[in-house]
Amino acid sequence: MFKEKLESKINRLLEEFGLKEEEVDFKIEIPPEGYGDLSTNVAFILSRSLKRNPREIAVSISEKLRKDTDYSRVEVAGPGFINVDFSIDYLSS
Numbered sequence: 001m002f003k004e005k006l007e008s009k010i011n012r013l014l015e016e017f018g019l020k021e022e023e024v025d026f027k028i029e030i031p032p033e034g035y036g037d038l039s040t041n042v043a044f045i046l047s048r049s050l051k052r053n054p055r056e057i058a059v060s061i062s063e064k065l066r067k068d069t070d071y072s073r074v075e076v077a078g079p080g081f082i083n084v085d086f087s088i089d090y091l092s093s
Helices: 001-017 042-050 054-065 088-092
Strands: 038-040 072-078 079-085
Touching: 001 038, 001 042, 001 054, 042 054, 042 079, 054 072, 054 079
Parallel strands: none
Antiparallel strands: 038 079, 072 079
């Protein structure tokens, strides 16, 4: 349920980059403890087709994800991973 929520949101954001979801095979995983509820490598995958730095792409995506109140924390880690924590309100609904 949680992975699907984040995947759906990211797939909608792909359109802003001029891409379709079937063109981008990214992963959403449960990261090591302390790095959030979920983590994605989508910025690394997009960097190949967009020919941009993955960290820049991750910053752009994370800024858009932060506008969604279902997430309490969205941060860029390392060279371009995006780590997400779901809000208490979302988890309890």
